[in-house]
Amino acid sequence: MKIFDCTIFLDESMMFEVRLNTLDKYVDKFVVVESLYTHAGNKKKKNFDINNYKKFKDKIIYILLDKEPESLLPILTNGEENLGNKRINTLKRIRLQYNALSEGIIDADKNDLIIVSDIDEIPNLETIHDKVKNKILLFKQRLYYYKFNLLYPNYEWFGSKACRKKNLIDFEWLKYIKNKKYNFFRFDTLFSKNKYTNVKIVEHGGWHFSKVKNEKDIYYLLSNYGEHNEFENSGLSVEDYKQFINEGVLPYDHFLDKRSSIENKFSKRVKLEKNSSNLPDYLLKNSDKYKEWIA
Secondary structure: OOEEEEEEEOOOHHHHHHHHHHHOOOOOEEEEEEEOEOOOOOEOOOOOOHHHHHHHHHHEEEEEEOOOOOOOOOOOOOOHHHHHHHHHHHHHHHHHHHHHHHHHHOOOOOOOEEEEEEOOEEEOOOOOOOOOOOOEEEEEEEEEEOOOOEEEEEEEEEEEEEEEHHHOOOHHHHHOOOOOOOOOOOHHHHOOOOOOOOEEEEOOOEEEEEOOOOHHHHHHHHHHOOOHHHHHOOOOOHHHHHHHHHHOEEOOOOOOOOOOOHHHHOOOOEEOEEOOOOOOHHHHHOOOOOHHHOO
16 A cells, blocks of 8 residues: 655745655655645745755655636625635635645555645654555644644644545545544435545544744735635734744634634634644654744
8 A cells, every 4th residue: 555645835845844754754655736826816936846855856746736716706896795705716726726636646556545634734644554444534633833842732633634545536525524433323424425434533643733934924824825814804914923923822712613703713812832742753853953943
């Protein structure tokens, strides 16, 4: 069984380097899609440079996407309809970028393991081996912000997900499968495309190193990517994020329901916890190299 690690690239050269070095001994091919359009539809330059990763060059399959989705909705007004259209267009761009990863697994065998993650969601593959019996693997990950060791306490993140190629419907399907294992007797699982019973929750399943960037890059990310509609209405600035990083706080609460209002989500500041235990061995052994990003 070969392992294909598949992800989307914006400009996260450092994070991809950490990913490559952490997963190298387990992964056979790293599949990377970079789009020349952000999720918000803004044109961007090509940022990926294979020469930055010469050690892994033979393992990397790079796919450059230079097109927008078909049938984007018009953005004409500043009202609720316009916000809805922006959100729909964002989802169409995300779908196009994730499903472009399929080009990188054409040569994969039907029993090869396909992993999909955001680039800052790094699965722990120590316990993954040839005897993957479940249809779907969900990796239960620890969540960090701003620095590699600033932990969001007591929160479980399910970012990386995997299945064998023979079970893969498409990459968007795999990425957005519900983050739980459903009871075998649940009738609705017979007809659902995102609720499954044959699921393995991978404990100690890795790390989500979210927004390990400076305040300007965080602002650019939030303004241009999947969260941009909510971020537009938050009123937060570059200076706000500089303060959040310095204080080690997050400006919104992950424990609130996703359907909560923008005001509710951004009404609470969450104190992050400095915690360097259980980080990837590569980071621990190369802490001097990444000292700027360790609190």
